[in-house]
Amino acid sequence: MIYAGIDIGSITAKSALIKDNKLLGTHVMLSGYNPLNAGIKVFETLLKKSELSKKDITAIVSTGYGRASVNFADNAITEIICHGAGAHFMNPTIRGIIDVGGQDSKAILLDTNGQVENFAMNDKCAAGTGRFLEVMAKALEVDLDQLGEFSLKADSPSKISSICTVFAESEVISMISGQQKRENIIAGIHESAAARVAILATKIKIKDPIMMTGGVAKNKGMANALEGRLGFKFVKGNLPQENGAIGAAVLASRI
Amino acid sequence: MPKHKSDNTSDTKPVKIKSAKKMRDLMTTYYLDALSAKQNNKLVAWITSGGPVEPLVAMDIIPVYPENHGAMIGSSKMGEDLCIKAEDMGYSSDLCSYARTDISCSVVKGGPIGGLPEPDMLICCNNICGTVLKWYEVQARFYNVPLFILDTPICHTQYSPEIAKYVRAQIDEYIAFLENVTKRKFNYNKMVQVGKLAFEGQLLWQKVLDTTAHRPSPMSAFDAFFFLALIVTLRGTQIAVDFYKELIEEMEQRSKDGISAVKDEKYRLLWDNLPVWYQLKWLSGKFSEHNACLVADTYTSAWCGAIKYIDENNFLDSIAEAYTRIYLNIGVDQMADQVLDMIKFYDADGFVMHSNRSCKPYSFGQLDIMNIIKEKTNIPVLMIEADMVDPRNFSQSQIETRIDAFMEIIKQRNH
Ligand code: SF4
Numbered sequence: 001m002i003y004a005g006i007d008i009g010s011i012t013a014k015s016a017l018i019k020d021n022k023l024l025g026t027h028v029m030l031s032g033y034n035p036l037n038a039g040i041k042v043f044e045t046l047l048k049k050s051e052l053s054k055k056d057i058t059a060i061v062s063t064g065y066g067r068a069s070v071n072f073a074d075n076a077i078t079e080i081i082c083h084g085a086g087a088h089f090m091n092p093t094i095r096g097i098i099d100v101g102g103q104d105s106k107a108i109l110l111d112t113n114g115q116v117e118n119f120a121m122n123d124k125c126a127a128g129t130g131r132f133l134e135v136m137a138k139a140l141e142v143d144l145d146q147l148g149e150f151s152l153k154a155d156s157p158s159k160i161s162s163i164c165t166v167f168a169e170s171e172v173i174s175m176i177s178g179q180q181k182r183e184n185i186i187a188g189i190h191e192s193a194a195a196r197v198a199i200l201a202t203k204i205k206i207k208d209p210i211m212m213t214g215g216v217a218k219n220k221g222m223a224n225a226l227e228g229r230l231g232f233k234f235v236k237g238n239l240p241q242e243n244g245a246i247g248a249a250v251l252a253s254r255i
Numbered sequence: 256m257p258k259h260k261s262d263n264t265s266d267t268k269p270v271k272i273k274s275a276k277k278m279r280d281l282m283t284t285y286y287l288d289a290l291s292a293k294q295n296n297k298l299v300a301w302i303t304s305g306g307p308v309e310p311l312v313a314m315d316i317i318p319v320y321p322e323n324h325g326a327m328i329g330s331s332k333m334g335e336d337l338c339i340k341a342e343d344m345g346y347s348s349d350l351c352s353y354a355r356t357d358i359s360c361s362v363v364k365g366g367p368i369g370g371l372p373e374p375d376m377l378i379c380c381n382n383i384c385g386t387v388l389k390w391y392e393v394q395a396r397f398y399n400v401p402l403f404i405l406d407t408p409i410c411h412t413q414y415s416p417e418i419a420k421y422v423r424a425q426i427d428e429y430i431a432f433l434e435n436v437t438k439r440k441f442n443y444n445k446m447v448q449v450g451k452l453a454f455e456g457q458l459l460w461q462k463v464l465d466t467t468a469h470r471p472s473p474m475s476a477f478d479a480f481f482f483l484a485l486i487v488t489l490r491g492t493q494i495a496v497d498f499y500k501e502l503i504e505e506m507e508q509r510s511k512d513g514i515s516a517v518k519d520e521k522y523r524l525l526w527d528n529l530p531v532w533y534q535l536k537w538l539s540g541k542f543s544e545h546n547a548c549l550v551a552d553t554y555t556s557a558w559c560g561a562i563k564y565i566d567e568n569n570f571l572d573s574i575a576e577a578y579t580r581i582y583l584n585i586g587v588d589q590m591a592d593q594v595l596d597m598i599k600f601y602d603a604d605g606f607v608m609h610s611n612r613s614c615k616p617y618s619f620g621q622l623d624i625m626n627i628i629k630e631k632t633n634i635p636v637l638m639i640e641a642d643m644v645d646p647r648n649f650s651q652s653q654i655e656t657r658i659d660a661f662m663e664i665i666k667q668r669n670h
Contacts, residue, residue, distance in 0.1 A: 080656070
């Protein structure tokens with residue numbers, strides 16, 4: 001039997017298929033402004049890629065901000081539980097998850113059975129989320145995907161003191177005009193975002209081994225900054241961005 | 256629709272609590288009396304929610320609560336406008352939204368009842384917070400009326416003899432202040448009567464709250480938030496006593512008949528901090544969707560939490576202690592102990608904490624309380640950020656995700 005998970009995030013939509021407890025495939029695309037359409041598209045593209053059709057799928061679970069809009073799903077489950085299930089599926093030893101997504105960052109604590117014991121999310125503020133990094137990348141005229149590479153070349157990270165995304169942006173702009181090295185500014189940005197996320201992890205007393213999930217996990221600079229803050233090394237996952245969708249598919253198999 | 260949205264909601268509406276209508280009528284009468292006080296040659300005192308109201312009742316002065324008014328403003332979703340008006344006047348958006356709405360309402364006469372009746376005096380007790388001091392000073396200047404401040408030191412661990420002496424002396428000063436403002440002698444005989452009624456009212460209110468220990472619970476904390484208004488505003492009167500007796504009867508009958516506040520109650524939760532007044536309906540719907548009932552809260556129980564210190568036969572002496580040792584004026588360890596007792600008594604499966612942008616004394620220390628509860632009970636604890644009156648501090652989709660995830664954790668555990 002084949003199960004599907006669909007994760008509609010604020011920036012990207014992800015889908016995953018699972019068969020006999022094995023991952024069949026995943027797909028990622030931009031969400032656009034209509035979460036239902038994004039759900040249909042990300043699901044159908046993956047089916048096509050996998051040479052399957054809708055009737056081959058036994059159950060579907062939706063997750064993410066647009067989870068309630070996916071009206072063809074059998075169940076909607078929050079991304080917190082899905083990320084837990086996804087991480088446990090990929091690596092059953094995982095106890096902690098740091099998920100940094102588009103408009104949310106969260107820390108999740110799992111028990112030894114992979115069930116969520118506790119979680120903490122950022123409050124009504126974009127500092128420490130993917131959106132924060134996006135705004136900064138724009139101000140620096142750097143591709144979002146390149147932020148990580150740049151920051152690895154920093155020699156002395158700049159200090160960003162504003163927490164607020166808007167103020168931090170003007171701080172960054174004045175650093176640019178002050179001729180500070182772009183690499184250092186970017187490393188400073190990662191430090192600032194990591195500091196916000198680390199608070200969530202300490203709040204729930206996160207435990208090792210930890211996996212970083214969400215789109216931002218692909219940013220090496222951010223991952224390094226977080227590891228530095230937390231004093232833990234992340235267990236490498238291959239599909240951090242798809243982890244929520246994978247978890248949703250795992251939970252679909254339990255319906 | 257995804258299952259979690261539709262499966263658990265039912266078409267049959269919960270059976271309404273009959274006493275609600277009477278309660279609404281009583282509150283209307285109370286506010287009409289207060290608004291027509293001048294015509295009836297009665298004096299009006301504004302008093303903080305935790306202040307000793309009984310001497311006012313004994314002196315036939317009508318007590319009015321800006322905080323209760325703030326709750327009404329919040330429930331009628333008029334908070335944002337009034338908060339913005341206060342900010343336009345120069346007050347910080349970090350100031351308590353009760354204070355902001357009250358201050359701006361005095362100027363623009365807005366809100367659901369067109370503003371409160373003007374005060375003849377102000378009674379401010381800082382057992383709830385320090386904000387009220389400056390807030391009442393502002394109002395004393397605005398209305399140009401006398402202000403009495405009752406200072407209750409925080410009792411982190413114990414009520415020392417020094418505190419006892421200090422607060423008790425102020426009760427006498429309070430009475431002297433009332434005699435001075437009203438130009439009448441204090442009626443000690445009536446005080447005895449009022450004291451007994453206040454004591455009885457609090458016992459009855461506690462009993463109302465205790466009825467939710469029944470499974471399924473005949474009422475929820477959302478109902479308690481509503482029925483609370485009488486023990487706040489009419490404490491020390493026969494009206495409150497009679498009403499709560501009827502309410503208890505109705506609750507006991509509902510329990511006997513198996514009528515529950517939440518359809519198919521499966522999970523029982525405890526709430527911390529003030530209600531989110533402008534989102535009561537959405538929140539109660541959200542929890543019911545998960546078959547969860549908020550069976551109790553630390554807020555409404557604050558109006559009976561200190562009964563153990565009251566001696567009805569020695570009322571004036573004992574209220575010094577009772578008003579000093581209320582929930583917001585004790586140490587975090589003691590607060591956590593009360594929460595632990597409640598979790599046990601109401602058999603709660605989870606604890607929901609409202610980190611309230613407005614109310615600093617209530618929200619400060621919540622993280623410590625959360626850790627103590629986690630350590631000692633192992634039940635899931637959820638913290639949501641909001642504000643009781645200012646909706647600009649409420650983000651529905653974020654809170655929805657947190658509540659859904661929290662309920663999913665509880666369900667997994669009880670699987
Ligand atoms: S700060 Fe809290 S206790 Fe003080 S008036 Fe505001 S809500 Fe009430």
